[in-house]
Amino acid sequence: MTGQVNDPVKEVESAREAFEREFERFARFTSEAGGGLSSLKDAESELRGLAELRVRHAGKKSAIAAAKKLIGRVPAEQRASFGQLVQTAEAHITDSVNAAELALKTFIETARTARESIDVTIPGRRPRAGHLHPITLMRQRIEDIFVSLGYAVEDDREIETDFYNFDALNIPEGHPARDPQDTFYTTQGHALRSQTSTVQIHAMQRRGAPVRMIAPGRVFRRDTPDPTHNPMFYQVEGLCVDRGITMAHLKGTLAEFVHRLFGPETRTRFRPSYFPFTEPSAEVDYSCFNCSGDGCRICKWSGWIELGGSGMVHPNVLRAAHVDPEEFTGFAFGLGIDRTCARIYELDDIRLLFENDVRFLEQFR
Numbered sequence: 001m002t003g004q005v006n007d008p009v010k011e012v013e014s015a016r017e018a019f020e021r022e023f024e025r026f027a028r029f030t031s032e033a034g035g036g037l038s039s040l041k042d043a044e045s046e047l048r049g050l051a052e053l054r055v056r057h058a059g060k061k062s063a064i065a066a067a068k069k070l071i072g073r074v075p076a077e078q079r080a081s082f083g084q085l086v087q088t089a090e091a092h093i094t095d096s097v098n099a100a101e102l103a104l105k106t107f108i109e110t111a112r113t114a115r116e117s118i119d120v121t122i123p124g125r126r127p128r129a130g131h132l133h134p135i136t137l138m139r140q141r142i143e144d145i146f147v148s149l150g151y152a153v154e155d156d157r158e159i160e161t162d163f164y165n166f167d168a169l170n171i172p173e174g175h176p177a178r179d180p181q182d183t184f185y186t187t188q189g190h191a192l193r194s195q196t197s198t199v200q201i202h203a204m205q206r207r208g209a210p211v212r213m214i215a216p217g218r219v220f221r222r223d224t225p226d227p228t229h230n231p232m233f234y235q236v237e238g239l240c241v242d243r244g245i246t247m248a249h250l251k252g253t254l255a256e257f258v259h260r261l262f263g264p265e266t267r268t269r270f271r272p273s274y275f276p277f278t279e280p281s282a283e284v285d286y287s288c289f290n291c292s293g294d295g296c297r298i299c300k301w302s303g304w305i306e307l308g309g310s311g312m313v314h315p316n317v318l319r320a321a322h323v324d325p326e327e328f329t330g331f332a333f334g335l336g337i338d339r340t341c342a343r344i345y346e347l348d349d350i351r352l353l354f355e356n357d358v359r360f361l362e363q364f365r
């Protein structure tokens with residue numbers, strides 16, 4: 001019977017030694033604080049290694065499990081002491097593994113808690129607040145003034161037919177404005193609007209007369225970009241049609257506008273001009289907001305700054321929009337938003353307004 005077994009005591013001792021050798025690297029976790037563990041991932045992998053060690057040395061197929069089966073087979077007089085030896089060895093293995101496991105789990109728990117905790121004293125990260133574009137700011141200032149004068153704000157299409165672009169605005173065939181050199185034509189009979197005056201027609205058709213509206217928006221011209229030109233820019237169109245409207249109303253309205261935009265001391269000046277859609281027509285200037293007319297860099301030493309074009313709506317334009325010129329008269333005007341913007345902020349290159357470089361735009365918060 002004992003022939004099957006070499007020396008059961010030796011078997012147990014070598015099992016214990018084998019465990020001791022493998023367990024050595026886990027022992028440190030119970031001794032030192034953290035046992036030199038550097039990370040949560042580290043500890044988790046050690047814990048898996050420890051579980052495998054437990055299976056190998058205390059599992060069903062371990063040497064200790066085999067030794068236990070021998071207890072009944074050793075001679076009776078040795079049985080008690082051998083049984084004691086096996087139990088002690090098994091208890092030592094289990095206790096050692098349990099202790100290391102507890103240490104690792106404690107480390108892992110602590111590390112997870114630390115990872116999930118937040119430091120409420122760290123200053124928050126402030127999102128970068130956006131702000132409006134200088135052209136938008138200027139457009140809103142202009143809109144506010146005209147809305148307070150009883151004008152509606154119209155928004156309309158940027159691609160127009162020849163009718164709205166030219167015919168209805170009394171621009172005859174062969175007029176230079178129709179030249180493909182100046183206008184972006186798209187498909188046959190359509191073009192990007194080259195002025196917001198097109199909206200006059202839409203507004204009168206939609207609203208009839210009387211009507212008071214402004215139309216801010218983009219316009220397009222085939223210009224080569226340079227410091228004072230861009231193929232896309234912004235205008236505000238204005239239209240006021242009613243019974244008995246005269247040039248005096250035009251002058252009063254634009255004078256009031258520049259008073260509100262630049263200050264009550266601002267003066268206006270009307271110079272005779274020509275536009276196909278107005279008769280008579282005038283260019284409007286205002287006294288320089290910087291030097292009040294004395295002459296400075298901003299007004300190029302003239303004392304005056306150009307505001308835009310204006311005039312009394314041509315009867316042909318009223319007719320094209322089905323408004324009776326015998327009953328109604330009106331005035332209209334067109335101003336450049338970006339041009340005014342560039343003037344106020346002393347930009348020496350209008351293209352800065354369209355490049356959208358944040359280093360430039362940030363200055364207009």
Ligand code: DAH
Nearest residue numbers: 195278309310311332333334
């Ligand atoms: N549309 C003109 C331009 O782009 C500006 C203008 C002049 C508009 C006279 C008007 C006006 O409504 O009456 O230069």
